[in-house]
Amino acid sequence: MPMVEIKRGDTVLEARGITKRYPGVVANDHIDFEIRAGEIHAILGENGAGKTTLMRILFGLTQPDEGEILVFGEKVNFRSPLDAIHLGIGMVHQNRKLIPAHSVIENIILGHPSAGSIMNLKRTGEEITELCTKYDFTIDLKAKIWQLSEGEKQVVEILKALYRGAKILILDEPTSALAPPEIEKLLASIKIMTGSDLALVPFITHKLPIVLTVSHRVTVLRRGKVMARLSTANATENSLAREMVGRDVIFRLEHVNVEKGKPILEVEKLSATNDKGLPALKEVSFSVREGEIFGIAGVSGNGQQVLAEVLAGLRDSMGGKVFLDGKDITRSSSLDKWQKGVGYIPAERIDVGSIGEYSLADNVLMNYYFDDEFNRWGILDSKRIRKLTEALISEYDIAAPGPDTTAKSLSGGNLQKLILARVLSRKPRLIIANLPTQGLDVGATEFVQNKLLEAKKEGAGILLISEDLDEVLSLSDRVAPIYEGEFMDIIPIEQVRKEDIGAMMAGLKHKVAET
Amino acid sequence: MKLGNYQVKLEKKLKVTGLEAAAISTLAIVIALALVSLIFLKAGVNPLIGYTKIFSYAFANKFGLPLTINRSVFILLCTCAFIVPFRAGLWNIGMAGQLYAGALGAFAVALAFGAKGSQNLDLSPGIVIPLMMVGAMLSGALIGAIPGFLKGRFNTNEIVVTMMLNSIAFWLVAFMIKDGGLFMGAGGEGEGFKLPQSLYAPQILGGPFTILIALGLTGFLYFMFARTKTGYQIKTYGLSPSAARYAGISSYKIPLLVFIIGGLIAGLAGYHLFVAVPGVYKITQNYGDFGDLSFYGIICGLISLGNPLAAIPISLLFGGLTNGGRYVQGELQLGFGIDYALLGVLMITLVAFQFFFRYKIVWKKIAKEKKDV
Numbered sequence: 067m068p069m070v071e072i073k074r075g076d077t078v079l080e081a082r083g084i085t086k087r088y089p090g091v092v093a094n095d096h097i098d099f100e101i102r103a104g105e106i107h108a109i110l111g112e113n114g115a116g117k118t119t120l121m122r123i124l125f126g127l128t129q130p131d132e133g134e135i136l137v138f139g140e141k142v143n144f145r146s147p148l149d150a151i152h153l154g155i156g157m158v159h160q161n162r163k164l165i166p167a168h169s170v171i172e173n174i175i176l177g178h179p180s181a182g183s184i185m186n187l188k189r190t191g192e193e194i195t196e197l198c199t200k201y202d203f204t205i206d207l208k209a210k211i212w213q214l215s216e217g218e219k220q221v222v223e224i225l226k227a228l229y230r231g232a233k234i235l236i237l238d239e240p241t242s243a244l245a246p247p248e249i250e251k252l253l254a255s256i257k258i259m260t261g262s263d264l265a266l267v268p269f270i271t272h273k274l275p276i277v278l279t280v281s282h283r284v285t286v287l288r289r290g291k292v293m294a295r296l297s298t299a300n301a302t303e304n305s306l307a308r309e310m311v312g313r314d315v316i317f318r319l320e321h322v323n324v325e326k327g328k329p330i331l332e333v334e335k336l337s338a339t340n341d342k343g344l345p346a347l348k349e350v351s352f353s354v355r356e357g358e359i360f361g362i363a364g365v366s367g368n369g370q371q372v373l374a375e376v377l378a379g380l381r382d383s384m385g386g387k388v389f390l391d392g393k394d395i396t397r398s399s400s401l402d403k404w405q406k407g408v409g410y411i412p413a414e415r416i417d418v419g420s421i422g423e424y425s426l427a428d429n430v431l432m433n434y435y436f437d438d439e440f441n442r443w444g445i446l447d448s449k450r451i452r453k454l455t456e457a458l459i460s461e462y463d464i465a466a467p468g469p470d471t472t473a474k475s476l477s478g479g480n481l482q483k484l485i486l487a488r489v490l491s492r493k494p495r496l497i498i499a500n501l502p503t504q505g506l507d508v509g510a511t512e513f514v515q516n517k518l519l520e521a522k523k524e525g526a527g528i529l530l531i532s533e534d535l536d537e538v539l540s541l542s543d544r545v546a547p548i549y550e551g552e553f554m555d556i557i558p559i560e561q562v563r564k565e566d567i568g569a570m571m572a573g574l575k576h577k578v579a580e581t
Numbered sequence: 582m583k584l585g586n587y588q589v590k591l592e593k594k595l596k597v598t599g600l601e602a603a604a605i606s607t608l609a610i611v612i613a614l615a616l617v618s619l620i621f622l623k624a625g626v627n628p629l630i631g632y633t634k635i636f637s638y639a640f641a642n643k644f645g646l647p648l649t650i651n652r653s654v655f656i657l658l659c660t661c662a663f664i665v666p667f668r669a670g671l672w673n674i675g676m677a678g679q680l681y682a683g684a685l686g687a688f689a690v691a692l693a694f695g696a697k698g699s700q701n702l703d704l705s706p707g708i709v710i711p712l713m714m715v716g717a718m719l720s721g722a723l724i725g726a727i728p729g730f731l732k733g734r735f736n737t738n739e740i741v742v743t744m745m746l747n748s749i750a751f752w753l754v755a756f757m758i759k760d761g762g763l764f765m766g767a768g769g770e771g772e773g774f775k776l777p778q779s780l781y782a783p784q785i786l787g788g789p790f791t792i793l794i795a796l797g798l799t800g801f802l803y804f805m806f807a808r809t810k811t812g813y814q815i816k817t818y819g820l821s822p823s824a825a826r827y828a829g830i831s832s833y834k835i836p837l838l839v840f841i842i843g844g845l846i847a848g849l850a851g852y853h854l855f856v857a858v859p860g861v862y863k864i865t866q867n868y869g870d871f872g873d874l875s876f877y878g879i880i881c882g883l884i885s886l887g888n889p890l891a892a893i894p895i896s897l898l899f900g901g902l903t904n905g906g907r908y909v910q911g912e913l914q915l916g917f918g919i920d921y922a923l924l925g926v927l928m929i930t931l932v933a934f935q936f937f938f939r940y941k942i943v944w945k946k947i948a949k950e951k952k953d954v
Contacts, residue, residue, distance in 0.1 A: 089592070380826055401829030410827070418827045421820045431813065432828040441810045448808065 074104040077139070078265050079124070079155075079234050084133035086119050093119040094130065095290040101234065104263045106256065108277045108298075110270055111287035112310055112507030114477040117269050120287070121236060124267075125157045126150040137234075156227025160238040162219045166212040173211060174226045197228055200262070201255050216366060217248030224255075235259070237268040241276055242505065245365035246535060246568040253280050274303045274508075286310055311509045321540070321559070322519050327356025330527035331377070331496050336386035338376045346372040348551040349386065354496065354527040359518070361530045361542030362553075364571055369551035370531045371413065374500045377529070378410035379403045390496060401436060409433075409494030411485055413501040413531075415478070419485045422474030426466060426484060427455040429473045433488050458487040463513070479510030486514055490521055497521055497528045503537060515541060535567060549573045588945045597938045602891070606884070609934035610898070613927040620922055626913055634912060635923075639905030650788055651858045653900025654795045655871070658850035659878025660885065660892040661795075661802055665846065666729075666739070666839040668806060668887050670819035673840065674879065675728065675743025676847040677872030678750035679721040683848025684855040684864050685757060686720025687713040688764055691776055697764075702777040709780055717852035718845045724750060725844015726837060733833035739840070751869060758864050766863060773855075773864030782857035789857035791849070798846065802889040815839055850875065874903070877924075884931045886938075899924065 080100040086093045093116045101107045111117045122128040124135065126144030135142050137153045144150050147157070164173045175190055191207055198205060203221050211219060220240065227235055241249050256266060257280065270277055277284060278298055286294040286309040294309045331354040340346035347369045354360040364370050375381035377388060379400030388396045390406055398406070412418040420429050431451050434440045440447050455469035462483045466476060473481060482502070489497065499518060503511040518541065522528055532538045538545055545562055546553040547570035554570035597605075618628035638645040659676045666673040690713045691697075694704055724746055731737035757764040758773040766772040783790050806812040818825040818835040826832050854871055855864050877899050885891035906920025 378827075379829075399829065399831070400826065401831075404829050412827060414823075417821065418823045421817065421824050423820055424817075428813070432817065432824070435810050435813050436829060444810045445808055446810055446813060 074102075074263050076103045077101070078103050078137065079267075080136040081120075081124070082134050082136070084120065084123060084130050084135070086116075086123060086128065086130050092290050094123070096133070097287070097290075097292055099285045099292065099295065101265045101267055103233070103265050104260050105283060106260055106266045106268065106281040108268050108270055108281040108284045109287065110274075110277060110284055110306060110310055112479075112509060114289075114479070115287040115310070115507075116290040117287060119290075121157075121238060121269050124150070125155060125236060151230060151232075154231055154233035155236065156224075156230060156232025156234070157236045158220060158223040158227060158238060158240065160242065162216075162223060164211045164219060164222060167210060169208050169210055170205060170214075170222050170225075171207040173222055174207075174229050176226075178230060194225060194229060197225060201228070201258050203255055215245075215248070216243040217245065217252065220244070220252070221255075232264070234265045234267065237266060239270060239505070240268050241270075243366065243533065245533070245571055247572050248365075249276070256280060274306055277306065278303060288312060307508055310507070322523060324357035324523055324525075326358050326543075327525060329353040329355045330391060331529065332389040332392075333377075334387045334389075336373070336376065336388060337384045338372050338381060339384055340369075340372055345384075346551050347376070350551070350553055351386075352546060352553065352556060354529055356525045356527055357522055358543045359522055359528040359530050359541050361532065361538040361545045362548050363532060363535055363538040363545055363567055364548035366533055368548050368571075370548050371500065372551075373548075374410070374413075374498050374529075374531055377498055378408065378412075380410075404433065404492075405436065407492075407495035409489040409492055409497045411489050411497065411499045411502055413504065415481050415485060420473045420481055422472065424473055425470045426459070426464075426473060426476075427451050427469040429484060430455045430458060430469075430488050433492060454491070458484070458491060462487040462517075479506045479513075482506060482510065482514060486517055490517060493524075494526060497526050498531075499528060500531045501533065502530070503532070503534065511537075535564065535571070539564060539567070547571050586946055590943045590945065591940045592943050594939055594941050602886075602938060605934050605937050606895075606931060609930040610927065612934075613923070613930040616926050616930070617919075617923050620917075620919070624913075624915055624917075626915070631909060631913065631919075634909045635902065635905035635919075637905075638908045638912075639901035645904060645908060647788060647859075649897075649901045649904045650792065651853075651900075652874070652904055653897045654789075654792050655850055655854050655874065656877050656881060656900050657795050657799065657892060657896035658846055658853060659875040660881040660896055661798055661878075661889055662843045662847035662850065663878045663882035664885070664887050664889055664892065665802065665815070665842045666836075667882055668812075668819050669815045669835055669839040670822070671732065671836060671839060672740045672879075673725075673728075673743055673843045673847075674740050674876075675725065675746050675844075676850070676875040676878050678743065678747035679725050679844040679847030680851035680854065680875055681750040681754045681868065681872065682724040682844075683717035683721040683851025684868070685754060685764070685851075686716035686718075686848060687852045687856050688773060688864065689720075690716035691780060692764065692774075696777050696780060697774045700775065700777050702779065704777060704779045706779055706781075706783070710782065713780070713856060714849070714852055717848045717856070719848070721848015721851065722841045722845040725840040725842075725847065727840075729837040729840025729844075732836040732840070733831075739836070747872070751872060754864060754868060764864065771866045776856065776862040780856075781859075781862060784859065789853065789859065791853040791857040794849065795853070796893070798849075799889040799893055806889070811838075847875070877903075880928050884928070884935075886935070898927075902927070 077100045082098055084094050084097040097120060109117055109120065119128060123130050126147045126149050142153060171187060171191055171194065174194060194207060203225065205218055205221050211222065240252065244252065260266060278301065281298050284296045284298055284301060284306065285292055286306060288310060333353065334351050335349040336347060337345065337349055338347040350373065352360065362370050372381060376383045379398055379402065383396060387394060390408065395403060395406065416422065434451065435446065440450055452469050459466055459469065464480050464483045464487070466480065473484065476484065502518065503514050506514065518528055530538065530541055539562060542559055544556055544558050545567060546556045547567050549571060550573065614632065621628040621631045639649045640646060662676045662679065663673050691709065694709050696702060696704060727746060728739040728742035731742055732739045756762055759765065759771050764773045766774045785793065806816060814830045815835060817828060818830055818832065822832055855861055881892055881895045881899055885895050902923055903920050906923050910919050
């Protein structure tokens with residue numbers, strides 16, 4: 067730890083001309099910026115804008131090809147994250163790097179220099195509690211990580227960094243997996259942290275309003291270059307989006323009213339268990355009609371994933387019935403469901419929705435190989451599948467050289483476009499869209515949402531599962547907040563009040579009092 | 582890493598062409614031969630003479646070549662029996678058991694036709710030989726189906742199950758051919774009965790017809806994985822079982838299917854070895870050695886990265902080296918198993934050089950700059 071006295075407003079971290087090239091792309095192209103003590107400096111950019119690379123460089127995970135980094139005025143050369151940690155840089159990853167079976171306190175002291183062979187849990191506990199009081203975090207230090215919500219896990223990551231003496235905290239998409247009340251809580255703590263002269267650097271793809279409410283300054287990246295350096299006071303949601311995407315973005319989707327037809331999906335008292343065998347879905351009943359988007363709003367882990375998997379035929383139900391167009395499909399296999407017109411867009415794009423080693427054509431084949439059109443006597447029609455893939459690439463504007471590109475070379479947004487293209491091109495009767503825009507940048511989110519609206523106009527029934535309340539509210543015709551495997555209510559969109567839904571997602575049965 | 586004025590870096594390769602793969606593998610073979618030269622030198626033998634003898638016996642000798650080919654075909658079939666489950670991400674360590682079962686199945690058919698009775702029994706080869714092949718394939722498939730079923734239904738570890746079945750099949754053969762066994766030969770010397778001449782497998786150009794079957798099979802498997810729905814389902818399951826489930830591919834049927842196919846091919850290897858190879862025509866006393874030889878199928882399958890066509894040259898090389906190495910050991914009176922040494926080193930270099938399938942080494946000259954303080 068440097069023995070430098072830090073004063074509010076001092077430059078604590080400076081990047082000069084950071085450049086990193088990968089085969090075929092310049093991920094970071096001469097990026098300059100500086101971060102001062104006591105400020106929140108947001109780095110904003112779409113997927114593929116070079117945010118991740120820059121973050122990795124600042125934390126010592128990647129070495130830049132050119133440029134230099136100065137921490138507390140001294141030029142540094144990070145060989146590994148350990149060097150960065152020693153200089154007071156902490157990082158809170160989006161993919162949590164905690165050990166689920168260990169307690170909060172054990173995770174926090176893991177790898178801490180003072181944790182020798184004998185751990186003084188009592189003293190450490192006191193020190194961590196002190197940190198919690200100082201920054202207004204509430205967490206049970208003895209709880210095991212697997213028992214915690216996403217928001218609590220993030221708090222653990224932050225505490226871990228602070229306990230190691232971080233003065234500069236890099237936050238990767240800090241709000242993306244949190245429920246609205248948790249976001250409020252986090253923002254409050256963040257403000258206290260900056261009050262004690264810590265510098266915070268959140269990296270953010272979307273949720274522009276949050277950027278505007280908390281941060282002091284913003285650096286916007288696009289295609290590896292710095293597009294703008296703004297003080298938040300001078301920025302608007304639209305101006306930031308324009309810098310990020312390079313064009314104007316429509317934030318409020320027009321609500322599309324479509325004549326609702328007969329019910330496509332009817333679910334009666336459906337129950338199911340999760341991987342641990344615990345009840346995760348408790349007698350849920352609802353229906354989705356033609357031309358309707360039925361939105362399920364909930365914080366992850368409240369049974370919506372289990373519901374999607376049961377409906378897609380990937381998980382057995384433990385009771386209840388499911389009907390598609392009046393026919394009982396409760397026990398149908400997933401193949402059967404694909405053939406009957408169910409299209410599932412999974413939340414896990416990389417592990418479930420695609421195969422990285424496969425070409426785009428082979429990925430498209432995942433939803434087509436069983437159709438007679440695409441295989442004759444069991445021999446696949448590779449010409450046809452190539453043609454279809456080429457058509458989808460151009461129709462869905464997927465940034466890829468061609469059908470032979472491997473899926474793992476696509477960015478998150480383009481991969482989601484590919485999955486969407488593949489599923490929607492089957493013209494399914496029922497679309498189950500599980501977190502369709504999670505982690506996508508503004509442009510790709512807009513694209514995906516518009517495609518779902520198009521499918522709705524064509525008469526498909528859509529079950530939309532999302533953690534993004536704004537998304538659910540702007541797309542859905544009816545909204546069901548889900549909490550611990552139960553729908554708290556099913557509300558037509560005209561009668562929805564955002565704060566009610568937010569409260570119900572957090573498990574409060576009663577509506578917020580009228581004000 | 583820095584070396585003088587150069588910076589050496591590893592870069593990921595996006596793709597490796599067939600030609601590059603062949604070149605890299607050839608380089609690995611050359612290096613293995615160079616390393617084993619040291620062993621020759623230590624033994625006081627000129628490596629050049631050693632290698633000339635190995636290769637000329639294995640590939641250019643009228644006694645050695647047929648042995649090489651028969652052995653290579655056997656290894657090739659075992660490799661295919663390994664590759665099919667391997668493409669589904671599953672490990673078939675049970676080729677030995679499956680080929681024993683195949684041999685038993687083939688001889689059971691012969692027994693049913695009364696072939697044990699006399700060497701001169703005149704049976705119709707057009708009927709009995711195909712039936713023996715079917716018997717071999719079915720028995721192999723049946724014993725192969727066990728780990729496949731257990732994997733698909735209960736997610737049992739297929740490696741453990743196939744290994745244990747190897748032992749069961751080994752002792753089953755012993756039970757059948759030894760004292761008082763149903764398949765016991767006339768001499769009772771721990772061998773199976775010998776087939777009547779009428780059931781000797783037909784030959785093509787002096788070799789058993791199973792060579793053509795093995796080559797045809799590799800071509801078929803290549804086509805299956807490249808172009809068919811079944812091949813696609815197997816590959817998808819192998820790369821990501823969860824993505825395969827999402828795509829509607831049954832995580833129960835695929836393990837069962839690949840192990841049935843694998844067992845079937847290994848059963849055919851048993852047929853080739855004990856029924857079709859000229860001069861054998863019985864389950865020999867040392868059948869266990871051939872079970873051990875089947876494990877080269879795993880090595881060849883891994884080296885060929887699951888590509889059935891690549892398995893052909895590799896099986897030929899391994900078959901030739903085991904054969905030539907053993908010959909040279911006697912010829913030059915070496916005090917150690919040069920075939921095992923050679924194959925061992927070869928396996929290591931081939932697998933080590935597959936590193937270059939995925940990475941390339943890049944040299945960059947460093948521009949002169951001042952040292953950082």
